[in-house]
Amino acid sequence: MTQIQALRRLLGLAAFLTLTGTIGCTAVSEDPSPPLGPNVEAYRDAGPRARLTRPNFSHDNSLRQAPANLIAEWDAFDSGVDLNGPARPSAFEYKAVEIDLIRDTQEVILEKLLTGENVVREAGVDPIAWTRVGPNVRGFRHAFPNVNQFAVAVRAVDASGMPEPELEYDRNYVTFLAAPDFLLGPLVDVRSEGYGSTQFGPGPGVWDVSVAADTPFTLDWVIDAGWYGNYPGETNYALDVADPEDMTPSDPDGIGGWIGWTRRSTLDAPYVFGSEEVGTIHMLYLWMRDDLPVYQTLCRIRIEVVDASRVGRVAGAAGGERLRTIGFESSDAPGVVRPAVGD
Helix, strand or coil: CCHHHHHHHHHHHHCCCCCCCCCCEEECCCCCCCCCCCCCCCCCCCCCCCEEEECCCCCCCCCCEEECEEEEEEECCCCCCCCCCCCCCCEEEEEEEECCCCCCCHHHHHHHHHHCCCCCCCCCCCCCCCEEECCCCCEEEEECCCCCEEEEEEEEECCCCCECCCCCECCCEEEEEEECHHHCCCEEEEEECCCEEEEECCCCCEEEEEEECCCCECCEEEEECHHHCCCEEEEEEEECCCCCCCCCCECCCCECCECCCECCCECCCCEEECHHHCCCEEEEEEEEEECCCCCEEEEEEEEEEECHHHHCCCCCCCCCCCCEEEEEEECCCCCCCEEEEEC
16 A cells, blocks of 8 residues: 555545544635636626635545645636626625535535535624625635534625525535644655656655666656645755754755755756765655645655666766766764765
């Protein structure tokens, strides 16, 4: 069983538990969110409509989890586009209800959204009522009980005070299992040309790679935070740091220190390990986080430098690449290689 399969099985079993957490609800920034989320066709002859932009789940994910400490966001994606389109909403209203992902059909979930108890309502109001907010409020935060299951919906309200009549799955309502923080983090597909690929996720894991000496070692990756409703964020990496949890040391080449947080999908430049390093081990650490940023995944790659004949691969440096040849200076901690940079 792979790490990802084990994670999903654990969450599936957790759905039957009855753990609880602290509940609270607050509105988030009133600044409009960027136009992200599902690509839904606009209807020019309709009233204003809302679209959830967070959680924004991966469409191939069969068992959806979202952070129990949820941030929900939305926009009015087809309003105010042109003079012939729908008017901008005069307000929004949102609601969350508890559901059963295993037994409830979509019809049952829709009925619960319309007539069930709003678990994110303010104190002292009708328990069935939706929570109405101004047109510039574009989200809310709420701490849901861990491993319970919920539906969250948002509706746009027109100038007459009428909410939009339809609830559409993956447009203005979603369902999910409220996952505890320790289970969350981006899934990362990592690939190195000539050396294969692997996937990292929340939890420990090491990829062992035998890299040919005097050969550029490249790495690229794809980050998926959509399995728990978020978006990919920035990355940071370092070769041969003493403690991957300590982000203090820095280095512009990511050698012996962290190269710095930014959005990237590949190493800034390939590493090259000199022939004098055959038989040595290096550790490459990559941190991948989501866009908030709240959750992150640590990718650990253990690199053994070998003679090119062992991997059956001989490659030359591409013209114009900024290559880094790694060699020993000293090691001031057990198991830690302190690299030096050579031309």
